[in-house]
Amino acid sequence: MTLPAPPPTDAPGTRERLRRTRERFEASTAGRLQRRIVEVQLTKQALILAALALMLVIPALVTLAAVLPLGTDDGALGGFALRLGLTPEATHDLQQLFPSRTTVRNASTWIGALLTVILTVRWPMALQRAYEIVWGLPFGGLRSLGRPLLWLAGAAALVAVAALADPLLSGVAWLVALLALGTPLAIGWGWWTQYLLLGGRIAWRPLLPGAVVIGVGLVGLRIGADVVLSPAITLHYREYGPLGIVFVMLSWFVAFSVVLLGGAVVGHLLVGSGAFTRAASAPDGTDPDAPPRASNAPPDPAPAGSPPSGSSPAPGPAR
Secondary structure (H helix, E strand, O other): OOOOOOOOHHHHHHHHHHHHHHHHHHHHHHHHHHHHHHHOHHHHHHHHHHHHHHHHHHHHHHHEEEEOOOOOOOOOOHHHHHHOOOOOOHHHHHHOOOOOOHHHHHHHHHHHHHHHHHHHHHHHHHHHHHHHHHHHOOOOOHHOOOHHHHHHHHHHHHHHHHHHHHHHHHHHHHHHHHHHHHHHHHHHHHHHHHHOOOOOOOHHHHHHHHHHHHHHHHHHHHHHHHHHHHHHHHHHHHOOOOHHHHHHHHHHHHHHHHHHHHHHHHHHHHHHHHHHHHHHHOOOOOOOOOOOOOOOOOOOOOOOOOOOOOOOOOOOOOO
């Protein structure tokens, strides 16, 4: 007894449909964004920033704990963590990283303090280099060292304002105030961050789409601190001890770095695709922020049917 032959499959047709689907995806905005993420190595740059942030925060907190009582319930760390949205339970678990001021003071050294200072400057320099990669700019070098220092001052001011204003409201009123006031503030900070670290080599307007993405992402991270960060700190501390808190901090730093870099990548994609440029162009169709055309660039092609440049018009019919 012979089994019936299986129906023939349309393998060439299936491959052709898959090829067309892949081509449509690569030509779409999502496909261009995926290629751009690979080109700028977004994941690698975000991991570098997260590792530098973790290496900065841990020595900074250890150095600060030698002066301030970070491990007590009424210490500076507890009040600051509560202001930034952590629950009392998560704040208590976070304070276990610093048992007492005497213990930390005996373990602190001038080398740790020096490392803190170096990493404090190194982090915005790494962010600056990542922005230069996104926009295809050369490395600014040590001549632009003052810009990361100025950025640190601006970042500290933003965190201080957020920590002071956060406990003033609660519930729905807090969420409305965060969306209505915090979002424009975060967008303005992301806009200023890109312009400052890029040294003014990119005009303000092309940086606006990325600033909007960065601002919305930062507000989302702040809301996620109540929903995700506090439970994660408590859960990982119960399972892994203080090391679990370090894992949570590293994951949050990765998310923060992805927001700062991903916003710039999306903004560059929108500007490069021409969507934002067309929406914000002048009435005559020109872009005032576009780079000037080189002197040796070829002229734009003339419309069909128009006489070539430099030639006299054809004589009309004799009367």
